Amino acid sequence: MKKYSMLFVFMLLIVVLSGCTMKAEAEKPKRVDKPTPVTSEKPEVEEMEIPETINSQEIDTSTWIDVDAPARIPILMYHSISSGNSLRVPREEFREHMKWLHDNGYYTLTPEEAYIVLTENKKPSEKTVFITFDDGYEDNYIDAYPILKEYGFKATIFMIGKYIDKKNHLTEAQMKEMNQNGISIESHTFNHLELPRLTESQQLDDLTRSKQLFDQLLEQETSIICYPVGRYNEVTKKYAEQSGYKMGVTTEPGAASSEQGMYTLHRIRITPGMSTQWFGQLVENGNH
Numbered sequence: 001m002k003k004y005s006m007l008f009v010f011m012l013l014i015v016v017l018s019g020c021t022m023k024a025e026a027e028k029p030k031r032v033d034k035p036t037p038v039t040s041e042k043p044e045v046e047e048m049e050i051p052e053t054i055n056s057q058e059i060d061t062s063t064w065i066d067v068d069a070p071a072r073i074p075i076l077m078y079h080s081i082s083s084g085n086s087l088r089v090p091r092e093e094f095r096e097h098m099k100w101l102h103d104n105g106y107y108t109l110t111p112e113e114a115y116i117v118l119t120e121n122k123k124p125s126e127k128t129v130f131i132t133f134d135d136g137y138e139d140n141y142i143d144a145y146p147i148l149k150e151y152g153f154k155a156t157i158f159m160i161g162k163y164i165d166k167k168n169h170l171t172e173a174q175m176k177e178m179n180q181n182g183i184s185i186e187s188h189t190f191n192h193l194e195l196p197r198l199t200e201s202q203q204l205d206d207l208t209r210s211k212q213l214f215d216q217l218l219e220q221e222t223s224i225i226c227y228p229v230g231r232y233n234e235v236t237k238k239y240a241e242q243s244g245y246k247m248g249v250t251t252e253p254g255a256a257s258s259e260q261g262m263y264t265l266h267r268i269r270i271t272p273g274m275s276t277q278w279f280g281q282l283v284e285n286g287n288h
């Protein structure tokens with residue numbers, strides 16, 4: 001029962017702090033019972049408590065500006081920061097992109113801030129951008145992270161549960177360090193399988209398992225699910241919500257807005273060889 005009383009205290013705090021704007025969230029169905037996992041070596045994640053500190057409690061939106069509904073934001077999609085194929089953006093190009101954002105006065109959003117922008121139609125700045133990386137490659141830590149730090153930028157990495165501490169991927173220590181320094185770690189599922197190809201119970205199992213894993217590992221309320229290869233179906237959306245995620249991101253191109261549905265948000269794919277001018281245009285267009 002302790003879990004539920006803590007949950008109640010947390011909800012009460014959210015309602016008080018946000019002036020009841022999170023009421024709909026508080027009424028959302030709670031996490032559903034977890035079925036017997038298909039593969040589970042980590043039963044201890046079942047025991048977790050709701051984290052006591054959740055970033056959204058600390059966001060002061062009193063200075064934010066109201067924008068026309070529905071608010072639009074560019075969610076940039078990077079993968080590896082390296083070279084070799086169309087998913088890999090070389091470090092120097094990535095640096096140019098970040099320099100452009102900095103020189104043009106862009107504000108980089110956290111997941112919690114992006115949620116407020118999309119659901120409450122207000123922004124911390126006229127110019128906002130949400131930087132994301134898929135798959136959790138180690139070069140995100142080695143090459144992207146120092147550049148992001150240099151500019152004081154926030155970003156989000158969608159990590160695959162089973163690749164933690166695996167070759168070419170982020171380690172637990174790297175994730176924790178980045179998480180303390182403005183880089184959010186969110187879920188890219190546990191197994192990185194195309195969700196619509198799984199059975200309903202397998203989908204639910206992976207969505208809940210990965211959420212609980214990142215919740216526990218990073219003492220957070222993991223809020224975004226990034227669908228592997230951008231694939232999802234109606235069951236995916238339903239279970240993403242039931243598992244406790246607040247947003248889902250796809251690979252459908254364009255700026256994100258709540259009109260698309262909070263579990264099917266669009267993103268802007270960043271490819272190697274893009275001119276800085278083109279990059280800038282994609283970001284600018286994504287804000288209006």
Ligand SMILES: [Zn+2]
Nearest residue numbers: 134135228229
């Ligand atoms: Zn992926």
